[in-house]
Every structure is written in C-alpha cells, then in structure tokens.
Amino acid sequence: xxxxxxxxxxxxxxxxxxGLTKGYGPxxxxxGVTFDLWPGEVLGIVGESGSGKSTxxxxxxxxxxPDLGSIHYDGRDVLAMGETERRCLGRTDWAYVHxxxxxGLRMGVSAGGNVGERLMAIGARHYGEIRGKAVAWMDRVExxxxxxxxxxxxxxxxxxxxxxxxxxxxTSPRLVFMDEPTGxxxxxxxxxxxxxxxxxxxDLGLSVVIVTHDLAVVRLLAHxxxxxxxxxxxxxxxxxxxxxDPQHSYTQLLVSSVLQV
Amino acid sequence: MTDQAxxxxxxxxxxxxxxxRAILKxxxxxGYQVPFASxxxxxxxxxxxxxxQVTAACLVPEDRLKVIDQGAxxxxxxxxxxxxxxxxxxxxxxxxxxxxTLIQTRHxxxxxxxxxxxxxxxxxxxxxxxxxxxxRETETRKMHELEEYGLMHVKLYEDxxxxxxxxxSYDYPVKVEGRYVMAPxxxxxxxxxxxxxxxxIQLFGAGREQRIYALPPYTSAVSLDFDDHPFQASKAPxxxxxxxxKNSYLDEVITDDHGGRMFVCSDTDxxxxxxxxxxxxxLWSPEPQEAAP
Ligand SMILES: Nc1ncnc2c1ncn2[C@@H]1O[C@H](COP(=O)(O)OP(=O)(O)O)[C@@H](O)[C@H]1O
Ligand SMILES: [Mg+2]
Numbered sequence: 001x002x003x004x005x006x007x008x009x010x011x012x013x014x015x016x017x018x019g020l021t022k023g024y025g026p027x028x029x030x031x032g033v034t035f036d037l038w039p040g041e042v043l044g045i046v047g048e049s050g051s052g053k054s055t056x057x058x059x060x061x062x063x064x065x066p067d068l069g070s071i072h073y074d075g076r077d078v079l080a081m082g083e084t085e086r087r088c089l090g091r092t093d094w095a096y097v098h099x100x101x102x103x104g105l106r107m108g109v110s111a112g113g114n115v116g117e118r119l120m121a122i123g124a125r126h127y128g129e130i131r132g133k134a135v136a137w138m139d140r141v142e143x144x145x146x147x148x149x150x151x152x153x154x155x156x157x158x159x160x161x162x163x164x165x166x167x168x169x170x171t172s173p174r175l176v177f178m179d180e181p182t183g184x185x186x187x188x189x190x191x192x193x194x195x196x197x198x199x200x201x202x203d204l205g206l207s208v209v210i211v212t213h214d215l216a217v218v219r220l221l222a223h224x225x226x227x228x229x230x231x232x233x234x235x236x237x238x239x240x241x242x243x244x245d246p247q248h249s250y251t252q253l254l255v256s257s258v259l260q261v
Numbered sequence: 262m263t264d265q266a267x268x269x270x271x272x273x274x275x276x277x278x279x280x281x282r283a284i285l286k287x288x289x290x291x292g293y294q295v296p297f298a299s300x301x302x303x304x305x306x307x308x309x310x311x312x313x314q315v316t317a318a319c320l321v322p323e324d325r326l327k328v329i330d331q332g333a334x335x336x337x338x339x340x341x342x343x344x345x346x347x348x349x350x351x352x353x354x355x356x357x358x359x360x361x362t363l364i365q366t367r368h369x370x371x372x373x374x375x376x377x378x379x380x381x382x383x384x385x386x387x388x389x390x391x392x393x394x395x396x397r398e399t400e401t402r403k404m405h406e407l408e409e410y411g412l413m414h415v416k417l418y419e420d421x422x423x424x425x426x427x428x429x430s431y432d433y434p435v436k437v438e439g440r441y442v443m444a445p446x447x448x449x450x451x452x453x454x455x456x457x458x459x460x461x462i463q464l465f466g467a468g469r470e471q472r473i474y475a476l477p478p479y480t481s482a483v484s485l486d487f488d489d490h491p492f493q494a495s496k497a498p499x500x501x502x503x504x505x506x507k508n509s510y511l512d513e514v515i516t517d518d519h520g521g522r523m524f525v526c527s528d529t530d531x532x533x534x535x536x537x538x539x540x541x542x543x544l545w546s547p548e549p550q551e552a553a554p
Contacts, residue, residue, distance in 0.1 A: 083407065106394075109415060112418070113418050117412070118411070120414040120415060121411025125414070125488050126488045127487040131418075
C-alpha cells in the first residue's frame, strides 16, 4: 500500500495534537502547535536552534508536561493517562531515539543486553530467544553478530546510533520520536544511517516524528514538514512543496541557507 | 543483668515505636523498602546497625536471642552484638536455632528449619536490588512503584552472556508475592528457597541506607531467572567433613600450606548438633578436641 492509500484506509490519525504550549517561565518553548500524524507517515520538524523543536518532541513523548493543549494517541488522551500507562506506552508502542547515543544506550551493558532490554521489560524470559532476537536486530542495522557481547563504548558513533535504533525497534513500536538522530556524525556515516532508516521506516510502516536542523535529512525521510520559529509553527505542508516553494519568508531564508542553522 | 544506664535494649521507647511502625508497614507491604530514621548505635556501620535497631525494637524481656555471622555464633561481630543485648536488655541468649525466639543474622539463614513465632532479623548493607544498574534513587523508587523490573533481567542476561551461566551467587534477587523485587542481603543463593513460605517473620534492616523491609510468615519469594537458565540453589559439591551433612551450606577451609583443605558446615550450631547426635564426617576425630575443657 502506498502512503496515500494507507491514509485513506484509516479514518483517524495515529497522533492528534492540538494547541500544544510549553513555556519555561516567561520564555516560550513552543506555542499553539497543532498537527495530525497519520499511520505510516514521517513528519519532519525543522527550524533554527532554539526554535522549540526539542521542547515539542519532549512534550509529545511524555518527557515534559505541556502547559496547554491536548495529545491523542490512537484515540487515547495521553495527558489524561496515569504515569504507569504512559511509561508502558513508552516501552511498547513508542520509541525515542536520542541525538546522543549515550543518552539512549546503557554504556555498561553489552550490545545484546541493550537490544534485549525492552523485550525483558515486557516479560520475555527465555535467554536464547532474547539473544536470538538481539542478533537478528543487530544484523538488520548492519552490526556483525560477533559484536553481540561487546559494550557500546567499543563501537563507533555510527554503530552506536544504529544500535540505539535496533534497541528501540525490537518491540515493534508504531510511533518513533527522533531528535537529531544524525547530528554529530560524519557526512558519509550520516548518509548510510539515513539510508538504513529509510528502509526500516518503509519496511516496518513506522510513523515517525523527526526533529532536525538538516534539510537534507527531511528531504530524504519526511513526507511532511513543519517549520518552527520562536516556538511557533510558521509553515507546514508536503516536504517537496515546502522546500521547493516556501511561502513564509522565514522558510525561504532557511531553504536558501542564508540562515546558519 | 541489665545495665541501668540504658533503656531496655538501648534505644529509647519513642525511637523503638518509630522503628516498629516501619516494621509493621514493611510487614503490611511485603518486600517494600520502608524508610526509617536510623539512629547512631555504639558500633560502626557495617557491623549491622540496621539489624541491631530492628532487633532492639522487637526484643521483649522473655526473648531468647541468637546472633550469627556467616552461620557462626562465635565470630567477633556475633559475639559483640550478643553481648550488647545481654548487657542492655538482659535477655537470655542461646546458640541453638530451635531454642531461639529471635535470631539476628549476617549472610546466612540457619539450616534448622525455622518455626512459627520465631523472628529472623537480617543485617543489610545495600537494600536496593536495582542500585547496581540504576544509581539514581528517584529513578529506582519510580521503577518499584511502576513495577518496571526489566533491568533485573538485563543483569542476569549479562551474567549469562559473560559467564555462560547466572554467576550471581550472593544477594540473589527475589520477587515477593509477585510484586516487589527485593534484595535478600548477601546470603548465598543456596539459602534463597528458605526465604519463601517460611513460617518465621523475616525482617531486614539497613542502617546506613535507612531502610527496613519484611517477609511476613508464609510469603512467597521467587528467585528471578530465565526459562532456559532456571535458578539453582547451588553449593560446593561435597559433604561436610565434620558431620557428614549432604545438604548444608559449606565453607572451604584451608588446613595446611600444601593445598590441604576441608569443607565444613557454615552453620556451626547445625554441625555441632549433628555431631552430638552421632553423625560423623570424613575428617571428624572427636576425642582430642572434645576432651579439652
Ligand atoms: N530547560 C529549559 N529551561 C529554560 N529554557 C529552555 C529550556 N529548554 C529550552 N529552553 C528554551 O526554549 C526555547 C526552545 O528550545 P528548544 O526546544 O531546545 O529548541 P530547539 O530544539 O529547536 O533548539 C529556547 O529559547 C530555549 O532557550
Ligand atoms: Mg534541540
């Protein structure tokens, strides 16, 4: 099924966000953010540093409590959930890929243990099966099976990031949040990671909200774009449309790379 | 004889009431770590000040107290704690597990099965079973609250990945009544099955960390494991060289500097009881030692 067909086939968005607002004292984090995310859709959030991208993502993922607004996941009111339920979503249906793999991995635990953790968290109790799944997922993100007992501290930055992705996807989440997943990597390593991510998103039918300041990343991955400035969404639309024919003057600056982002 | 300079069992009544409240809460919520305001005791941390405070709060003049350290009644630590309560509470003391009403222990559960009405008090250095994996106290509390115990299995997974088997042999974590994961203190995992369904009241006191927790009588405590790597209550594959016991936990003792060694029961009361009843081990020669006054 193409994305359009999927979107037509489902009658409600996977994530429905309305008027999401979060301030830090008098300072705006993000304000009045409204959007729908459909199953299988990749939404890119771009904007210069300090524009509120990470604040928005943290609110969506339940790491920060917004001051105003609502979030519905698959019809369920996320902000009305108890913490147990929300954290349970966080390790089953949802995944979060941090910019810095050190924040998303346990550096003192083997690669296999890192990938297996979410399985064990939801009750897997067969060592051989957990290990088998860990190896299969490492293979899928192009890490050799004989590294399964090595700690991530012995891995390169690109490998660490791929391991973090495997660790997140092992429980087959439906919704993945990513904050600058390619930041801090060499250009050639970035390209390989992007290629891998594109394959996974397509094969697994993942819905993704990805934050980046790199327009090349969203051009490759995102179906739709939101452009943020000073906490507000100033423009949103299909990726190619926004990038090729930006309407807001800020987006025009962003696209013409006049802004150092 | 009680030393009149002290209140009964050293602690003042108000402190004992506070500790008893923590104990009762612990009994009401098996395996849950209850914070308490640990007091300075006239002995250093690491000498079981948590256990001593719990014992002090439980003792009544009619009690008969036994104190063991690694299974033995005669180590410095056990002797000094026993003397402390003889002096401050004037209670009777005993080395016989069956005769004791309250047993304070470090690192062992007696071999002789405990019975209804007995209290076993454990000295606990680190009460938090998740500490090794998650150093943040706020986070471990949250994990207990939300029953997020996946990390415990990550630790066991790492054990198997590194050593081919679960190498954790002391302080082996248990799940209590299907709810809280609990550190049984550094007892050998051989003792873990005795935690579960025990007719005695089991109380755990951590002085430095200011925590008390409990297993009421007949509480289930299941050792964590994997389906394909089941928990095993292992011990050295020998019989006791003194009393011949097959199923008691053994200490290895070096007997000379030519590699000579022997295995003896770590529970000295159990071993002596068996010998008194005529049981003999490989190296038991009663006359010379027994004849001495
Ligand atoms: N913890 C915080 N405390 C105070 N202000 C913050 C905090 N985090 C972010 N901000 C502010 O909120 C705004 C948005 O920041 P952020 O969401 O990190 O933007 P981005 O991810 O786009 O760089 C900025 O002005 C930033 O300084
Ligand atoms: Mg950011």
